[in-house]
Amino acid sequence: MNRPPVSIRDVASMAGVSVGTVSNVLNRPDIVAEATRRRVLDAIRDLGFVRNESARHLRAGHSRTIGLVVLDVANPFFTDVARGVEDSANDAGLAVILCNSDDDPAKESRYLDLLEEQRVQGILITPVATTNHRLEQLRERGTPIVLLDRRATDDTQCSVAVNDVLGGELAVRHLLAQGHEHLAFVGGPFTIRQVQERQQGALQAMRAAGRDPGDLHVVETSALNVAAGRDAAARLAGAMPRPTAVFCANDLLALGVLQEMTRRGVRVPHDVAIVGYDDIDFAAAAAVPLTSVRQPRHLLGRTAAELLIEEATEDSSHQHRQVVFDPELVVRDSSDRTIGRRPRRRRPSPEGAAATPHPA
Amino acid sequence: MNRPPVSIRDVASMAGVSVGTVSNVLNRPDIVAEATRRRVLDAIRDLGFVRNESARHLRAGHSRTIGLVVLDVANPFFTDVARGVEDSANDAGLAVILCNSDDDPAKESRYLDLLEEQRVQGILITPVATTNHRLEQLRERGTPIVLLDRRATDDTQCSVAVNDVLGGELAVRHLLAQGHEHLAFVGGPFTIRQVQERQQGALQAMRAAGRDPGDLHVVETSALNVAAGRDAAARLAGAMPRPTAVFCANDLLALGVLQEMTRRGVRVPHDVAIVGYDDIDFAAAAAVPLTSVRQPRHLLGRTAAELLIEEATEDSSHQHRQVVFDPELVVRDSSDRTIGRRPRRRRPSPEGAAATPHPA
DNA sequence: AGCGGTCGTTGAAACGATTCACCACCACCC
DNA sequence: GGGTGGTGGTGAATCGTTTCAACGACCGCT
Known part of the structure; x- marks a missing residue:
């Protein structure tokens, strides 16, 4: 054998x-x-x-692999990012070693050790903490590092992120353009950077439209899931004046709000418009298809990997770059005031993308 | 520097x-x-x-990594499996190289080459085709292989899968126990093994209950997504007699059926009960929480990795095993006839699990 | 014939860690 | 003093590949 x-x-x-x-x-x-x-x-x-790759790499001094350290691959965000990374690495003939830090600094550190011992060409990472001695050290010893979904504070390193402030701005600008007067923001906890920045964007859009930012009805939630969305909707339903438009910090909240509103007989979008964030597969497939802010996740991963490979290949002529992608607003029925005044359009079904290619 | x-x-x-x-x-x-x-x-x-790991492994003859080849990590099923694999590998001090075959035999083959060159300790794979010469070859050359979500046809290799027939049986047995007379199965295309086996299980449950399997109203769909579910529901709504219970081959179909039924004023579960398959995060968070068949995905990955590591470590005393896990029925409102006859229970919210730990 | 130039091939020296036969040293005891 | 044992350390060989100086064969040119 x-x-x-x-x-x-x-x-x-x-x-x-x-x-x-x-x-x-x-x-x-x-x-x-x-x-x-x-x-x-x-x-x-x-x-x-x-x-035998080991032998090749022993000679070459480095292996043909890159490391990818994320908080959790089970999170759809990172899943798509990982796909982007893999596609890009594949083009360059590199293999990807996947690591979940689980938001645990100790686990992150162990994986960094492992990757350094493997002499990976470089590491893509969403670090648990903002400052990280291990990462500094790795970089000093010559391993290229690219920050994922984090903005580098200085220009000694590459980073790839998405502009969350702009995302919030897009959402609220859209709702204001639809003529809404009473707007609400649902999200929390505010310790999460993304929640903060999306709200900040919402406030900016208010200001830009000559509205008092104080008019934005803010409902802080304890989590970013459907149940929290339902609770928030319950609170909103009793508010005076009741908002006619709600911007949620993510789609799960938005779906929760949608469910609870519907249950209470508040029609979406007629009585209240809803905008979510992330454009998860289910946003398009919800009972009322959900308007949402889409992040270019796959592109994020792809670009990060490309930057890394560039840094690893170029002979010290590499210029560090901090790439920030702009999110995109995907308008669907949940925020569309014209619905019901004209024949219901069956859009070219976006949920085709939601098919599980593997049925299991 | x-x-x-x-x-x-x-x-x-x-x-x-x-x-x-x-x-x-x-x-x-x-x-x-x-x-x-x-x-x-x-x-x-x-x-x-x-x-320097390359040097160590050059001497040792094999590296401290295992390969994981799946059809698509963006699919939540494989995401969870991958987590299981990684956890297990982590315990054994191994790194995981992640590869997406995208259901493309050529890509699969390229990745197998890459993994063999890396002298991985072993490979976990959901092969694109059932017979695969490359895999035979790899095994002959001494690389342990464990099949993931596939049943090995002979006992020359290890495999880990979930019993889809039993899943179908559980779903229909449950619906019959609820006293339903007219049952329907929604799923397709039938070229997909999982769809076939789930239907087969449904038929077996009918037979076991002394019912004519021919009574099962089968609606074949062209895909496993929400839109296909809506279409199927439209077809079911016109059927005579209209089924009072629908078992869907996956949750996306079930959600589509749920949406379309609701839109038509057919109440769930009062007028029609629905059971899905996969227990995706959204099953619990749907407008009417969805009864679904849950597969132990994480455990699947974990077990597969453990078998692989065992085979790679044991000195030829390894006994190949074909592990088949039993799925589990998770009953929620969508198939619960008692709903409405008693106060609505707010079950301990399972959708907490649906929170995106990382909000991006 | 002698010279320079290609072309194709060779052989040995790396790369960095592991392993193992072997040695130096000391202590102890008969 | 010679044998025995144990401890702690050495150094060379080894894994499989790449790279490069060097070499032989052959050709054309003067």
């Missing part, structure tokens, strides 16, 4: 050439004579020879 | 010992005298020495 491993030396002796020639066939086939090359390739095939 | 890499040799000369001793400090610290050990450890710290 377990045949002895076959090395370049075995190939060489079978083909009647030196190991150097075999290596040339593998790496610079053009400089080897046609006949020799064929003999070597035949031997490789017959013996089932497979290159 | 880029300091020269520091090797075990540098450590040795700084500590005034031989490289062998440094290696001993790293691998068998107990056989080194206290004083020497401390001197070596100090040198390691001062120089910032980091072991």
Whole structure:
């Protein structure tokens, strides 16, 4: 069953050439004579020879892998980011080592050790804490690092993030343009940077429209899930004046608000408009398709990986960049005042994307 | 910035010992005298020495990584499985290299090459095709392979899967127990094994209850998404007699059915009961919380990784095993006939689990 | 014939850690 | 003093590949 491993030396002796020639066939086939090359390739095939990457990399000094450290792959955000990273790495012939820090600094640190021992070409990371001695150290020792979904505070490193303030602005600007007077923001806890920035964007949009930011009815939630959304909607329903438009810090909250409003007989979007954030698959598939702010997650991952690869390949001529992507507003029925005044449009079903290619 | 890499040799000369001793400090610290050990450890710290895994593995003959090849990590099913794999690998001190085959045999093959070159300890894979020459070859050359979410046809390999027939049986048995007479199955296309097996389970449950399997009203869909579910519901609404219970091949279909039924004024669960499959996060958070069949996804990944590690570690005494997990029925409002006849229970909110820990 | 230039191939020296046979040293005891 | 044992450390060989100086063969040119 377990045949002895076959090395370049075995190939060489079978083909009647030196190991150097075999290596040339593998790496610079053009400089080897046609006949020799064929003999070597035949031997490789017959013996089932497979290159040993460890040996290659020992010589090269670094491996053909990059590390990806995220808070949790089970989170759809990171899932899409990971896809982007992988696609990009794949194009460059690199493998991706995936690590979940679970928001735990100790676990993060262990994974960084592991990646450094693997001599990865570079590391993409959403660090648990903002300042991180281990990361500094890694960078000093020559491992390129790119921050994911975090903005670098100085220009000694690359980072890739999405502009959450703009996202909040887009949402509220849209609601104001629809003629809404009484707006609410639902989100929390405010210790989360994203929640804060999205609210900040909402306030900016108010100001820009000449409205008093104090008019924004803020409902702080204890979490970012559907249940919290339902609670928030219950609180909003009793408010005077009742807001006619609600911007939620994420889609789960928005779905909760939608459910509770519907249950209370408040019609969406006729009586109240709702805008969510993240554009998760279910936003489009909800009972009332949800307007939402979409982040270019796949692109985020892709770009981060490209920056990393560039930094790892370029010979110290690399210019660090802090890329910030703009999110995009996807308008659907939940915030569309024209609904009901004209025939219901069946948009080209976006939920096709929500299909599970694998049904399990 | 880029300091020269520091090797075990540098450590040795700084500590005034031989490289062998440094290696001993790293691998068998107990056989080194206290004083020497401390001197070596100090040198390691001062120089910032980091072991080179490539070199270790070149000697060892295999690396401390395992490969995970799935159809698509963006699919929540595989996301959870991947988490399980990673947790397990982490316990064993192994790193996971993540690969998406995208259901493309060519891409799968490329990744298998890459993993073999990395001399991974083993590979966990959901193969695109059922028979796969590359996999045979890999196994013959000594790389342990464990099939994920596929049942091995012979006992020359390990596999880990979930019993889809039983899942279908559980769903329909439950609906029959609730006293439903007219049942429907919604799912498709039937080329998908999971769809087929879930239907088969449904039929078995009918037979076991002494019912004519022909009574099951089957609606084949073209896809497994929300839109297809809505279409199926439209078709069901016109059927005579109209089924009072619908079992859907996955949750997206079920949510589509739920939406369309509600839109048509058909009340769930009063007029029609619905059972889905997969227990995705949104099942619990839907307008009417959805009864669903839950698969132990995390456990699936964990177990697969454990089998793989066992096979890779044990010295040929390994017994191949085909593990099949049983799914579990999670009953919620959508199939609960008692709803409305008694005060609405707010169950301990399961959608807490649906929170995005990372809000982005 | 002698020279310079290609072309194709060779062989050995790296890369960095591990392993193992072997040695130096000391202690102890007959 | 010579044998025995134990402790602690050494140094060379090894893993499989890449790289590069060097070399032989051959050709064309003077």
